[in-house]
Amino acid sequence: MQNEQFIWETHGVHTGTGNDPIKHGIDDIEAIVEKAISLKHPGITFIIHTPRLTKFRYRSEENTNVKFIRGSEAYQNYEQKIADLRAKYGAKINIRYGIELEWLGNKLGLQWNRSKVLQVPDADFVIGSVHFSNEGIPYDGSKEEANELLKIRGTLENYWAAYFEELIEMVSYSAKMIHVVGHLDLPKLNVEFPESFSDLDNEDNIVCDRLRVLLEIISENNLALDLNLAGLKKGCGIFPNLQILKRAKRLKIPIAIGTDTHKADEYGKYFVESIEFAKKAGYFQYVSFARGIPQIRSFNHEIDDDEKYNALNLSIEILNRRFSICDSGRIPRFSFGGKYSSFTAQYDGATNLGTLSAIRIRREKKSIMIGSELPKTAQENKISNDFSILSKHYDEPGVLSILFNTLASECINVKTAFLNSAGKDGIAEAFLTISGDEKSIQNAIEFTKGTGKNRFISIEYGKNLVAPAAKKSKYYLLEMDGVKLPVPISKQMILAVIKNKPGVLLILLSALASRKINIIDLQLGERSNRGLVALSVEGDFTVIDDLLRKLGEQYYEISHFELAGL
Numbered sequence: 001m002q003n004e005q006f007i008w009e010t011h012g013v014h015t016g017t018g019n020d021p022i023k024h025g026i027d028d029i030e031a032i033v034e035k036a037i038s039l040k041h042p043g044i045t046f047i048i049h050t051p052r053l054t055k056f057r058y059r060s061e062e063n064t065n066v067k068f069i070r071g072s073e074a075y076q077n078y079e080q081k082i083a084d085l086r087a088k089y090g091a092k093i094n095i096r097y098g099i100e101l102e103w104l105g106n107k108l109g110l111q112w113n114r115s116k117v118l119q120v121p122d123a124d125f126v127i128g129s130v131h132f133s134n135e136g137i138p139y140d141g142s143k144e145e146a147n148e149l150l151k152i153r154g155t156l157e158n159y160w161a162a163y164f165e166e167l168i169e170m171v172s173y174s175a176k177m178i179h180v181v182g183h184l185d186l187p188k189l190n191v192e193f194p195e196s197f198s199d200l201d202n203e204d205n206i207v208c209d210r211l212r213v214l215l216e217i218i219s220e221n222n223l224a225l226d227l228n229l230a231g232l233k234k235g236c237g238i239f240p241n242l243q244i245l246k247r248a249k250r251l252k253i254p255i256a257i258g259t260d261t262h263k264a265d266e267y268g269k270y271f272v273e274s275i276e277f278a279k280k281a282g283y284f285q286y287v288s289f290a291r292g293i294p295q296i297r298s299f300n301h302e303i304d305d306d307e308k309y310n311a312l313n314l315s316i317e318i319l320n321r322r323f324s325i326c327d328s329g330r331i332p333r334f335s336f337g338g339k340y341s342s343f344t345a346q347y348d349g350a351t352n353l354g355t356l357s358a359i360r361i362r363r364e365k366k367s368i369m370i371g372s373e374l375p376k377t378a379q380e381n382k383i384s385n386d387f388s389i390l391s392k393h394y395d396e397p398g399v400l401s402i403l404f405n406t407l408a409s410e411c412i413n414v415k416t417a418f419l420n421s422a423g424k425d426g427i428a429e430a431f432l433t434i435s436g437d438e439k440s441i442q443n444a445i446e447f448t449k450g451t452g453k454n455r456f457i458s459i460e461y462g463k464n465l466v467a468p469a470a471k472k473s474k475y476y477l478l479e480m481d482g483v484k485l486p487v488p489i490s491k492q493m494i495l496a497v498i499k500n501k502p503g504v505l506l507i508l509l510s511a512l513a514s515r516k517i518n519i520i521d522l523q524l525g526e527r528s529n530r531g532l533v534a535l536s537v538e539g540d541f542t543v544i545d546d547l548l549r550k551l552g553e554q555y556y557e558i559s560h561f562e563l564a565g566l
């Protein structure tokens with residue numbers, strides 16, 4: 001069980017500006033990693049501000065008279081710096097990093113921001129924040145700057161309403177670029193809330209109106225909210241305040257927690273306060289991000305069960321890898337069964353799957369089901385009613401491809417396929433259900449036996465063959481898009497949706513065989529004109545990724561990923 005005082009932060013430790021003339025954040029990030037290790041923290045999270053257009057400057061920066069964009073050099077070296085840290089400390093602590101994207105308006109600022117996101121392609125997350133008003137005056141600068149803006153806007157109501165309007169604009173333009181919305185009520189650092197803002201749920205005024213719209217837009221875009229502790233040390237309280245957070249909870253907005261640390265001695269403070277505060281608003285869990293994929297973490301150590309949360313996060317990781325990068329940072333919907341059933345009550349709209357210990361997770365038209373056990377039907381050897389082939393062969397790259405090649409050459413379609421990789425004896429089993437005329441099947445098998453004679457031990461075919469049971473694994477992928485595909489989950493997998501025609505799967509198998517990529521497990525399922533394929537593979541990730549790009553238009557979807565959570 002992890003340290004109770006620990007939170008997997010998102011808005012974590014701000015890295016410094018390095019050689020740039022105005023200092024911000026922490027330059028000696030190694031010292032802080034060492035501190036985290038000495039505190040036995042399992043992870044640490046860094047964040048850096050994206051550089052700004054020169055128009056958006058703090059008074060303190062203007063006063064230096066230096067024409068520069070703060071943190072530009074530090075920003076460009078950021079990923080390398082983190083890579084160095086991971087190389088040095090990665091065995092001792094899990095190092096995450098993200099960026100805080102400065103909203104700079106929807107014109108040049110928006111293009112600028114797109115380029116800033118692309119400069120840090122491997123970041124674990126992006127937080128979108130408004131620090132600067134459209135007028136170019138900061139909300140979190142000096143009191144004088146805030147008062148200047150207040151004068152321009154006339155009233156506190158206008159001040160806040162315009163700020164929330166800027167956030168609404170940021171979310172509408174940037175939702176695909178960001179995962180989290182930063183410190184939602186930041187201006188309270190320098191100005192009061194207007195008196196009219198005391199009952200968010202019932203009052204009729206422009207501030208409440210804009211804030212309600214903002215929260216709904218955050219919810220609709222499935223973004224998370226930054227529960228930011230920096231306000232505690234600055235005396236204005238946690239961002240956002242409790243009534244905003246309560247409303248966020250009702251809108252099912254997940255929270256990401258962060259200390260927003262800018263000084264080394266502040267590291268790790270207020271973790272306990274953040275949990276108490278979140279619980280007051282009704283939250284019992286929070287999210288953090290790894291390679292753009294949200295992970296759910298529980299506050300409650302009594303009901304917390306690490307294994308169950310691992311399974312939950314694994315399911316999120318697999319399903320979200322089937323979406324494009326800018327679409328993978330969201331939490332989908334769930335159903336739970338067996339030992340995961342206790343989660344059902346915790347997720348709005350979650351339903352029960354019965355006794356099978358499995359998690360079904362879905363979003364749009366895609367879904368997967370994973371579990372820690374196979375359904376009874378897949379647990380034991382069973383007699384198949386379909387026309388089938390059972391092959392026993394040496395587990396070497398390309399052997400399976402020979403079998404599929406000869407079947408395709410005789411116009412035989414493989415309807416379902418199941419591969420058990422080799423045990424200690426080095427012998428793998430493949431069980432295929434097929435359709436085609438019997439003479440052609442016989443020809444194909446004779447041919448396979450001929451060309452691959454040193455590699456095939458036996459090939460049986462016919463009806464009523466005994467299909468082998470799947471091998472034991474910690475987790476199985478049980479279904480994809482509702483089609484049964486029981487296959488052990490392993491580190492590197494390929495999921496594909498393909499045209500259900502003879503030879504289409506062969507393209508993939510031949511491509512992998514050409515680079516001697518071994519297939520550890522394979523399952524093929526079908527639904528009318530679509531074939532669903534799940535593969536576990538071993539080999540160089542980039543080489544495989546390159547092959548997969550060339551498969552052609554009969555591959556409707558091809559997702560290839562390495563699972564961080566395994």
Ligand SMILES: [Zn+2]
Pocket residue numbers: 014024025049262
């Ligand atoms: Zn900062």
Ligand SMILES: [Zn+2]
Pocket residue numbers: 100129131182183
């Ligand atoms: Zn910020």
